Amino acid sequence: MVAAFETDPRLGAFIADNLDRYVEELSALARIPSVAAHGTGIDDAVAFVRAAFERRGFTTRAVPTRGNPVVVAEGGAGARTVLLYNHYDVQPPEPLDAWTTPPFEPALRDGALYARGVIDDKGELVARLAALDALRAVHGALPLRIVAAVEGEEEIGSPNLEPFIAANVDALRCDACIWEAGTVDDHGRPNLWLGVRGMAYVELVAHTLAHDAHSGWAHVLPNAAWQLVHALATLKDTADNVLIDGFEDGVQPPSPAQERLLAAMPDEDDDYKREYGLRALAGGRSGLDARRRLFHPTCNISGIWSGYTGEGTKTVIPGEARAKLDFRLVPEQNPAQVVRALRAHLDAHGFGNVEVHFAEGQRAATADPDHPFVALTARVARAVYGTEPVVAPIVGGTGPARFFLEHLGAPFVSIGCSYPGARKHAPDENLRLDDFVRGATCIAQVLAAFA
Amino acid sequence: MVAAFETDPRLGAFIADNLDRYVEELSALARIPSVAAHGTGIDDAVAFVRAAFERRGFTTRAVPTRGNPVVVAEGGAGARTVLLYNHYDVQPPEPLDAWTTPPFEPALRDGALYARGVIDDKGELVARLAALDALRAVHGALPLRIVAAVEGEEEIGSPNLEPFIAANVDALRCDACIWEAGTVDDHGRPNLWLGVRGMAYVELVAHTLAHDAHSGWAHVLPNAAWQLVHALATLKDTADNVLIDGFEDGVQPPSPAQERLLAAMPDEDDDYKREYGLRALAGGRSGLDARRRLFHPTCNISGIWSGYTGEGTKTVIPGEARAKLDFRLVPEQNPAQVVRALRAHLDAHGFGNVEVHFAEGQRAATADPDHPFVALTARVARAVYGTEPVVAPIVGGTGPARFFLEHLGAPFVSIGCSYPGARKHAPDENLRLDDFVRGATCIAQVLAAFA
Numbered sequence: 054m055v056a057a058f059e060t061d062p063r064l065g066a067f068i069a070d071n072l073d074r075y076v077e078e079l080s081a082l083a084r085i086p087s088v089a090a091h092g093t094g095i096d097d098a099v100a101f102v103r104a105a106f107e108r109r110g111f112t113t114r115a116v117p118t119r120g121n122p123v124v125v126a127e128g129g130a131g132a133r134t135v136l137l138y139n140h141y142d143v144q145p146p147e148p149l150d151a152w153t154t155p156p157f158e159p160a161l162r163d164g165a166l167y168a169r170g171v172i173d174d175k176g177e178l179v180a181r182l183a184a185l186d187a188l189r190a191v192h193g194a195l196p197l198r199i200v201a202a203v204e205g206e207e208e209i210g211s212p213n214l215e216p217f218i219a220a221n222v223d224a225l226r227c228d229a230c231i232w233e234a235g236t237v238d239d240h241g242r243p244n245l246w247l248g249v250r251g252m253a254y255v256e257l258v259a260h261t262l263a264h265d266a267h268s269g270w271a272h273v274l275p276n277a278a279w280q281l282v283h284a285l286a287t288l289k290d291t292a293d294n295v296l297i298d299g300f301e302d303g304v305q306p307p308s309p310a311q312e313r314l315l316a317a318m319p320d321e322d323d324d325y326k327r328e329y330g331l332r333a334l335a336g337g338r339s340g341l342d343a344r345r346r347l348f349h350p351t352c353n354i355s356g357i358w359s360g361y362t363g364e365g366t367k368t369v370i371p372g373e374a375r376a377k378l379d380f381r382l383v384p385e386q387n388p389a390q391v392v393r394a395l396r397a398h399l400d401a402h403g404f405g406n407v408e409v410h411f412a413e414g415q416r417a418a419t420a421d422p423d424h425p426f427v428a429l430t431a432r433v434a435r436a437v438y439g440t441e442p443v444v445a446p447i448v449g450g451t452g453p454a455r456f457f458l459e460h461l462g463a464p465f466v467s468i469g470c471s472y473p474g475a476r477k478h479a480p481d482e483n484l485r486l487d488d489f490v491r492g493a494t495c496i497a498q499v500l501a502a503f504a
Numbered sequence: 505m506v507a508a509f510e511t512d513p514r515l516g517a518f519i520a521d522n523l524d525r526y527v528e529e530l531s532a533l534a535r536i537p538s539v540a541a542h543g544t545g546i547d548d549a550v551a552f553v554r555a556a557f558e559r560r561g562f563t564t565r566a567v568p569t570r571g572n573p574v575v576v577a578e579g580g581a582g583a584r585t586v587l588l589y590n591h592y593d594v595q596p597p598e599p600l601d602a603w604t605t606p607p608f609e610p611a612l613r614d615g616a617l618y619a620r621g622v623i624d625d626k627g628e629l630v631a632r633l634a635a636l637d638a639l640r641a642v643h644g645a646l647p648l649r650i651v652a653a654v655e656g657e658e659e660i661g662s663p664n665l666e667p668f669i670a671a672n673v674d675a676l677r678c679d680a681c682i683w684e685a686g687t688v689d690d691h692g693r694p695n696l697w698l699g700v701r702g703m704a705y706v707e708l709v710a711h712t713l714a715h716d717a718h719s720g721w722a723h724v725l726p727n728a729a730w731q732l733v734h735a736l737a738t739l740k741d742t743a744d745n746v747l748i749d750g751f752e753d754g755v756q757p758p759s760p761a762q763e764r765l766l767a768a769m770p771d772e773d774d775d776y777k778r779e780y781g782l783r784a785l786a787g788g789r790s791g792l793d794a795r796r797r798l799f800h801p802t803c804n805i806s807g808i809w810s811g812y813t814g815e816g817t818k819t820v821i822p823g824e825a826r827a828k829l830d831f832r833l834v835p836e837q838n839p840a841q842v843v844r845a846l847r848a849h850l851d852a853h854g855f856g857n858v859e860v861h862f863a864e865g866q867r868a869a870t871a872d873p874d875h876p877f878v879a880l881t882a883r884v885a886r887a888v889y890g891t892e893p894v895v896a897p898i899v900g901g902t903g904p905a906r907f908f909l910e911h912l913g914a915p916f917v918s919i920g921c922s923y924p925g926a927r928k929h930a931p932d933e934n935l936r937l938d939d940f941v942r943g944a945t946c947i948a949q950v951l952a953a954f955a
Binding site: 089090091144145147151208209210250252254261262263264265266267268269270271272273274275276278279282283285286289291293322325328329330331333334335336338343346347349351352353354355356357358359360361362363364365366367368369370371372374375376377379381403412413448449450451476477478479480481 | 540541542595596598602659660661701703705712713714715716717718719720721722723724725726727729730733734736737740742744773776779780781782784785786787789794797798800802803804805806807808809810811812813814815816817818819820821822823825826827828830832854863864899900901902927928929930931932
């Protein structure tokens with residue numbers, strides 16, 4: 054049963070009526086190439102985010118960290134406080150030639166806006182701004198206190214977020230947190246997330262020769278690409294099982310509440326198959342079995358390169374080969390243990406000279422499925438989207454939710470504007486404008502209902 | 505016993521005295537970026553080579569092929585004809601940032617000239633021009649007939665050379681052939697080659713996803729980099745044995761004459777170890793065992809790439825992964841059979857959807873170790889270099905020697921200007937000027953002796 058105030062139609066109407074100016078605001082933000090991995094556009098993005106909140110009557114600060122600053126914005130008043138967590142940094146845009154239009158030149162096509170960051174996470178941030186505008190327009194003022202924390206290093210693993218949170222617990226204290234993003238699935242069902250996986254990101258480096266050599270000597274000179282290929286092949290089998298000794302030590306199955314949510318989630322196998330042109334999922338998994346894999350860690354090659362990668366033919370023995378590996382972790386794991394297990398595995402398999410460089414790490418986090426804010430959000434989402442929401446106990450992606458959970462103790466729920474074709478982290482990242490309106494409306498309704 | 509005319513000191517003196525202008529001539533040629541794989545600089549290189557021979561009284565033609573033209577130059581007169589085979593194209597210069605100075609801006613450092621192609625094969629070509637100049641200067645005219653065939657596609661496997669030779673057998677008829685290159689080893693011993701290996705060059709392509717995906721879905725979406733790594737790992741073991749079924753079918757051991765040459769060759773293991781910073785050779789081989797591997801084919805990864813290869817971290821499941829493989833073949837193999845065996849192997853190991861794109865192929869060739877031209881060249885080299893030459897029945901590299909052998913029937917011997925640190929096909933390719941003088945002198949003496 055949804056109370057009338059929870060689905061005030063004026064909130065959604067305001068956002069739809071003002072869509073053009075939100076597209077404009079988002080486009081301006083998406084033109085800033087704030088790639089944390091490249092260190093570009095950070096100052097411009099900080100200034101933009103502060104100005105956007107200040108135009109809306111918020112007080113803002115750019116809180117310095119050892120890396121990029123966190124923008125903190127505070128506004129509104131009421132019995133309850135909701136924390137909005139977002140980030141102004143984006144993934145690198147490469148490979149550039151796979152984009153239909155340039156990644157930092159937002160382009161509207163068929164009702165969707167294309168650019169790096171339009172969904173992850175700049176579009177989500179602007180959706181929250183739209184929700185705040187709608188609440189002020191309809192209620193005259195914000196009916197609750199809002200604290201926004203917009204960081205600039207999410208895409209490189211939020212290395213400086215925990216000290217920021219620990220040092221600003223009073224300012225960030227809240228009754229609930231709306232997470233950085235949310236999505237609808239291929240069937241228009243809103244997906245609410247109660248957890249995120251962790252991350253260990255490493256670069257492997259094989260060195261076999263002081264310099265590259267003519268491949269006529271391949272019978273006597275060891276090839277770094279071969280060494281890396283052989284080392285990688287010991288990490289995972291062709292059935293997608295990770296073979297690193299000790300990698301899953303201590304990993305727990307889902308709790309009964311989490312298992313109930315997994316079982317209630319719809320089967321999305323066909324959606325994945327259609328979107329990615331697949332005949333079968335990784336490891337031949339399907340249905341609930343595939344969903345249960347959310348509670349297992351992954352071992353993914355994000356990149357590999359060695360030798361000659363240009364046009365035509367070149368015959369060379371590469372002296373160096375590199376791979377970027379990301380491990381998505383579950384709540385019981387910590388990145389340092391995973392890296393130690395990887396090092397020990399390589400040593401034990403004769404690859405002691407393959408270097409492991411740790412790049413970033415983060416622990417997983419899951420909110421309590423039985424918290425009342427979860428039920429409220431699900432009720433509102435059902436009303437806004439006119440369909441049963443999918444509530445996931447954890448999702449595949451990573452975010453610094455654990456820091457908030459540990460220091461603030463507040464439950465977090467994801468609501469947002471993405472869809473399976475949004476191409477997050479990939480070329481042609483895009484935001485459907487209809488999703489933007491519904492996502493922003495849902496956030497506004499949740500805030501109104503929670504107030 | 506070397507006859508006096510075979511080591512006429514005036515030949516070497518002429519070349520040493522005129523070294524500056526050969527460095528200038530080579531630098532001008534090396535500034536032309538005639539990369540066959542990229543299709544650049546071809547016309548300029550053809551014009552340069554023709555002009556260089558014409559300045560020396562040769563008649564020249566640019567013989568069209570389906571690809572880049574072959575420059576044919578004819579000059580001199582005498583009872584005997586020697587064919588000079590060289591090429592004006594060079595390997596791609598990548599990776600550009602590994603060069604100390606730009607690859608197409610020749611730079612002199614510590615008695616060596618650095619640029620792409622200064623040794624392979626432009627420096628060798630200019631050394632032959634210098635040898636011809638010396639003969640004319642000392643003898644008044646060339647004491648034998650010279651035919652030079654300078655092609656422009658050697659570095660992409662000479663795909664159009666055989667039809668050219670077949671159509672020009674009369675013009676190319678010769679008593680002996682001086683091959684495109686030669687080298688001294690780390691101990692200053694001239695190395696004479698009597699054979700080259702063949703080549704099969706392929707690109708492997710793994711496709712798993714219609715487009716790259718966020719790595720949070722690594723538990724359900726198959727990763728092309730993993731598929732390629734697993735496929736490659738089945739091709740060769742960590743002890744450097746090729747595992748492709750049927751790959752070595754029909755491969756013969758060296759003949760008794762070849763085995764005698766292998767056994768007489770000096771042990772170069774320590775040279776390789778010093779040059780490349782190795783503790784052990786590939787497969788733990790050493791000595792005669794390592795040299796016998798010249799009569800086995802290789803399977804080399806010349807390049808591999810997939811996913812994100814830039815700075816920092818990006819978390820993506822690559823939908824496509826590629827590798828360039830080159831196989832150095834022995835005389836009994838042909839490229840088509842090797843590619844068929846590779847295809848069948850991948851199919852049999854569950855990698856039927858990994859594509860194999862054939863790029864280029866060439867068969868191996870070995871000249872008769874007992875031919876008198878071989879003995880003459882060895883005698884002259886011993887006199888010029890003041891040390892026993894190393895005569896190799898075959899070398900690791902590839903060249904289109906088989907076409908000449910089959911159509912012209914002439915023996916070929918390598919003499920030239922390279923050394924183990926020349927970094928052929930790699931960044932900082934370089935030519936030591938002392939090697940240039942001795943190599944050019946040796947060629948001049950061989951021509952004089954053979955005339």
